[in-house]
Amino acid sequence: MPLPTDTVLDRFLRYVVIDTQSDGSSTTQPSTQKQLTLGRVLEQELRALGLDDAHLDEHGNVYATLPANTEKQVPAICFCSHMDTAPDFSGTNVKPQIVRNYQGGDIRLTGDTSRVIRVDEHPDLKDQIGHDIVTTDGTTLLGADDKAGIAEIMTAAQFLLANPQIKHGPIKILFTTDEEIGRGADKVDLEKLGAAFGYTLDGSTLGEIQSENFSADGVTIEIAGVAIHPGTAKDRMENAIKIASAIVARLPQDQAPETTEGRQGFIHPVGISGAMEGARISFIIRDFEEKGLVEKEDLLKAITQDVLKNYPGSTCNIQVKEQYRNMKSVLDRHPEVMDNLMEATRLIGLEPKIDAIRGGTDGARLSFMGLPCPNIYTGGHAYHSPLEWISVQDMQVAVTAIVELIKVWEERAAA
Structure with a gap:
């Protein structure tokens, strides 16, 4: 089967229109059956990439492996993002809008014109001149939290498969449900996953790395x-x-x-x-x-x-x-996880900014379950609100960061 050549934007636009909102009042895992819709799509796409072990389990988690292509003893590294969107605002009937070649100024949303992404409230827009900005129409969440992370991981996997000259160790892919209601890691099978270290793609501004959380x-x-x-x-x-x-x-x-x-x-x-x-x-x-x-x-x-x-x-x-609990206590025992991430960030021309999350991620839970797992930037902004937005170019940088990080792990591994 020919390798798909979707861009990160192609994937992102395909994923955000699938309603995957989680429900904290539900006692099931996943909390909403609609999350399985995206899970099935991702399972099929991973298999289309050639990852034969890709599968959706009974709890809605998606697992896949990109086999190693190096003789070095590289630890298995996991990249993880969550499929659900927050219950804070509607995720039904998402209509993504693209502001091409953004030239500055406020962005008035088309579906609810009372909603405006104002530069004085979103100063990061000042760094987006010339970028293509994806927003909602103002009536729903966008879902960049965390479908941007999913799109970036999928696109990085596609790139590595299309470029086998890039040497890497075993790469594990994990997409979880119910992160937004605090249950994202509840049913993850770490033995089946088989990773030594991990990274969640669930951050915001480029260059910001979270190794600490509430x-x-x-x-x-x-x-x-x-x-x-x-x-x-x-x-x-x-x-x-x-x-x-x-x-x-x-x-x-x-x-x-x-x-x-x-x-x-x-x-x-x-x-x-x-x-x-x-x-x-x-x-x-x-x-x-x-x-x-x-x-x-x-x-x-x-x-x-x-x-x-x-x-x-x-x-x-x-x-x-x-x-x-705060994942810093776990990550401090494995300094190579952060060292390699900071090196990869510098190699793509960004200065890493170590930040603390005023919240939690799957990475915090996974760290205490035995998978040390800091959080990486995706490029998204204004999460959990109808003013959510993301730059296409920033998503592309995040894809490059994943690839560079995988290369750093391989280059620093023992022969």
């Missing part, structure tokens, strides 16, 4: 109030809705997502529900240090207990669930 916990507070008929409630009713509201009202304003940046952590309520007799509040707690997580969780418990002093008949149940 540590994360989820906290749930369940409140049992005292329900009484409102006509006879004086000095007896303890309304769980009001208790929950009082807890949220006392959260420190300087420890919220909207007031923090850099390495500052936060306490973030993400859900509240209930009635007079009972209420439930869900939080996510984030900090780069586990000590910071504990401090924030202790503060939340103290606020809750203080509020309940005014409601002596009410009780609460507080549950803390670990979500993921």
Whole structure:
């Protein structure tokens, strides 16, 4: 079968129109069956490239291997991206738009003209003069997070197969589901994958490399109030809705997502529900240090207990669930993973910028599962919003970075 010659743009446009939005309320893996639609497409395309072991497993993960073509003992390297898009905004009926030869200025979106990608809010646009910019029409997400990463990995694999003179060790490809709802690595079979080290293609601006991420916990507070008929409630009713509201009202304003940046952590309520007799509040707690997580969780418990002093008949149940941890502690034990990535970035003319993710990726989970896995730039911007955009030329650079990184691993390997 002839080797496909799709460009990274061809692939990207094909993938983003497939609705793959995940659903945090689902208990299945994948959380939505529509993610399997893209999984089947990728399985077929990988097989068309000649990767005979490509397959979609029962959990929606896609695996494939590009066999080594060198005699050197090169570790197997995995490149990973996720197929789902965020639940934050619609991923249905995506209509990608291309601004050819962008010459500066704001970009007004065509489907919802009230939405504008403004240069003063997206200063990276100043570096895109002459580029082709892909946006949505303003009514959906674009899905560059993380279909740009998928398109880049697929295009790099195609390039390596078309250029066998480029020597490389075994290359493992992994596409996951449900990353956006924190389950991307839940069902990954690392033994089957067979990689020693990995890289997620799930970053943003070219040159930015993430070797560190938030540590994360989820906290749930369940409140049992005292329900009484409102006509006879004086000095007896303890309304769980009001208790929950009082807890949220006392959260420190300087420890919220909207007031923090850099390495500052936060306490973030993400859900509240209930009635007079009972209420439930869900939080996510984030900090780069586990000590910071504990401090924030202790503060939340103290606020809750203080509020309940005014409601002596009410009780609460507080549950803390670990979500993921900072991958830096794992990567520091394998410096070659970052060293090779930084060298490859310099070789393509970029100065690597080591950054910390105010969030998490599959790479964080995979690192603690035994696959050290920093995060690489894809060129995407304004993720999780209808203002999402990406440069075609930046995607092409990301493809080159993957190829160069694979070459560096082979060149530095023992004969």
